[in-house]
Amino acid sequence: MTKRLDPIAAMLGIFMSAILPLAVSAQPEDVPDVQPEPPSAVRTFAVGAAGAVRGNGVLPEAHGWVLVTDRSARKPVGDAEPDAHKGALLIHLPPRQAGTHGGTPGIGRRSRFFAVQPIGIAAAGRRVFVLAENTPDDEGNQRYIVRSIDARPTPVEGMWHDLPAGRMESLPPLKALADAIGFAATDTGPAVLLRQDGELSLAEFTESEWQTSPISKQLANSLGPDPVLLSTPDDLAIVGRVTLIADRARTDAPGANPLAWQVHKVKIPAGGRPVGIFGSSVIAWLPSVGEDPAIIAICSDDGTETIGLPALGGNVLDIGITVIPDISGRLSLLTSEREPDSQIIKYRLVEVSLSTGSILYTGTMKPVTAVTAAEFKTLAAAMVVMMVVSLMVVLRPVPGENEIIVPEGCALATPGRRFVATILDVAVCAMIVSRFSGVPVGDILTAKVLLAPDQSWITLPALIGVGLVYSTLSETILSATLGKLIVGCRVARAQSKPGEPKGLGFFRSLLRNSVKWILPPAASLALLEPTGRHRGDLLAGAVVVVRAEPTEQNPQG
Numbered sequence: 001m002t003k004r005l006d007p008i009a010a011m012l013g014i015f016m017s018a019i020l021p022l023a024v025s026a027q028p029e030d031v032p033d034v035q036p037e038p039p040s041a042v043r044t045f046a047v048g049a050a051g052a053v054r055g056n057g058v059l060p061e062a063h064g065w066v067l068v069t070d071r072s073a074r075k076p077v078g079d080a081e082p083d084a085h086k087g088a089l090l091i092h093l094p095p096r097q098a099g100t101h102g103g104t105p106g107i108g109r110r111s112r113f114f115a116v117q118p119i120g121i122a123a124a125g126r127r128v129f130v131l132a133e134n135t136p137d138d139e140g141n142q143r144y145i146v147r148s149i150d151a152r153p154t155p156v157e158g159m160w161h162d163l164p165a166g167r168m169e170s171l172p173p174l175k176a177l178a179d180a181i182g183f184a185a186t187d188t189g190p191a192v193l194l195r196q197d198g199e200l201s202l203a204e205f206t207e208s209e210w211q212t213s214p215i216s217k218q219l220a221n222s223l224g225p226d227p228v229l230l231s232t233p234d235d236l237a238i239v240g241r242v243t244l245i246a247d248r249a250r251t252d253a254p255g256a257n258p259l260a261w262q263v264h265k266v267k268i269p270a271g272g273r274p275v276g277i278f279g280s281s282v283i284a285w286l287p288s289v290g291e292d293p294a295i296i297a298i299c300s301d302d303g304t305e306t307i308g309l310p311a312l313g314g315n316v317l318d319i320g321i322t323v324i325p326d327i328s329g330r331l332s333l334l335t336s337e338r339e340p341d342s343q344i345i346k347y348r349l350v351e352v353s354l355s356t357g358s359i360l361y362t363g364t365m366k367p368v369t370a371v372t373a374a375e376f377k378t379l380a381a382a383m384v385v386m387m388v389v390s391l392m393v394v395l396r397p398v399p400g401e402n403e404i405i406v407p408e409g410c411a412l413a414t415p416g417r418r419f420v421a422t423i424l425d426v427a428v429c430a431m432i433v434s435r436f437s438g439v440p441v442g443d444i445l446t447a448k449v450l451l452a453p454d455q456s457w458i459t460l461p462a463l464i465g466v467g468l469v470y471s472t473l474s475e476t477i478l479s480a481t482l483g484k485l486i487v488g489c490r491v492a493r494a495q496s497k498p499g500e501p502k503g504l505g506f507f508r509s510l511l512r513n514s515v516k517w518i519l520p521p522a523a524s525l526a527l528l529e530p531t532g533r534h535r536g537d538l539l540a541g542a543v544v545v546v547r548a549e550p551t552e553q554n555p556q557g
Helices: 002-025 217-223 373-395 415-437 441-445 456-477 482-487 506-518 520-528 535-540
Strands: 049-055 060-070 087-093 107-114 120-124 127-134 142-153 160-163 174-176 179-186 189-196 199-206 209-214 228-231 236-239 244-248 261-265 273-278 281-286 295-300 303-308 316-324 330-338 344-353 359-364 410-412 490-493 542-547
Touching: 049 127, 049 179, 060 107, 060 120, 060 316, 060 330, 087 127, 087 316, 087 330, 107 127, 107 142, 107 160, 120 189, 120 228, 127 179, 127 189, 142 179, 142 189, 174 189, 174 199, 179 236, 189 228, 199 217, 217 236, 217 261, 228 273, 236 273, 273 316, 415 441, 415 456, 415 482, 441 456, 456 506, 482 490, 490 506, 506 520, 506 535, 506 542, 520 535, 535 542
Parallel strands: 049 120, 049 316, 120 179, 179 228
Antiparallel strands: 049 060, 060 087, 087 107, 120 127, 127 142, 142 160, 142 174, 179 189, 189 199, 199 209, 228 236, 236 244, 244 261, 273 281, 281 295, 295 303, 316 330, 330 344, 344 359, 410 542, 490 542
């Protein structure tokens, strides 16, 4: 019994090592909600979305971040009001362009969950900053907490993760008597727009501390009651809701103020909300009114252009909008919507080109995972079936499995030689599959295709099919595959009495290779067998042999 349990334990280890990485990488596409709530009014965040570009010497690497309210509040207890805005989700929209570790339109990943909704977010390059409010100190100062994380590429094209993992880095807190009304970031760090008693000031984090500078009363009065702080390609801008924009472009010109505000007028349509800057234009969002669809306004000194958006669903809970300044300019509008008569919340994404006005993508946000939930279920089911069948094959006794008569002039091939032959045969089959699929050979041999966000994983079943046909035909015709010929092996029929080696024939070869290629856990146990034969050899009555070296006879004296 102990001899039987050792192979079974080894097979369980093989199965768990194969299935656990897939379980970690597969993510659910929907977020279940606990208690249904009636749809609330659509709203946007003044500083709840950010887009940023990081230059890499080839193409600009454009990232987007959106903060959406989490609607997973439980039922209220007694007469308590439900906490409809209890938390928030931070969603990362990775680059789309090939050559910048980019993916495809419509992808997005859930980066962080916040139990308490932050004030807003800002982004610069690969880094996103999160602004939250803390308890005031004894002097009445608000303590604004700023934390950050970086998006870093994984070895799989189009997939990103956060650094540091599982936590966020903290900056020194910003202490101020004023209220934070705007949040943005540049390459030098985050900036907070503050207001107290109608006066504006700008706090910026440089190197290791916060520095606050006032904004003139004349400029503050001109901007109006609800100015918006935005990032520009050069630095920062404060945009008034109606007609005014104040750019701050850094300059090294002799005698010029390096941080001067340059004021000019840009006509923003009534009801428009500035959400970003692309080039020298202000991008504003005009929500739908009645049956009129929402539109995007591109406002510049030369006038205003508008882009119509697809109609939003009737169950929209929240909207997050960000302008991502890649090469052509992209506006991403993310909505959280509750499915009708359901507790499921889905996130839908609309992506618009600001250069051409065309809709780049509209539909459910696609998770950035190595395999989807459906693919994971398929692979897991296939592995379970393979495990069960392998156990049945291993536990099935084979009459005379320990009685081997090797053909004359031959010896059993060592496990090392057989392993090398198998590696060579797998490489040959991988080259065939790569030739027809276009997937690199290295990605197939290393099983990297399991982590690819496309359908490349199908090459692994194709590899098994090609290997089965190739090995069966080769061993039927030549009694060896290319790998076995290279290392000097051949397959022969195990005989009941000494004699010349005989070929297996088609059906025995098919049985042997079916176990080898379709049930690799059962075949891999050959390494634990004293004779080096796997279950396919035993069931087919086959042996893998090499030519034995003739022994020299000493002459009789």
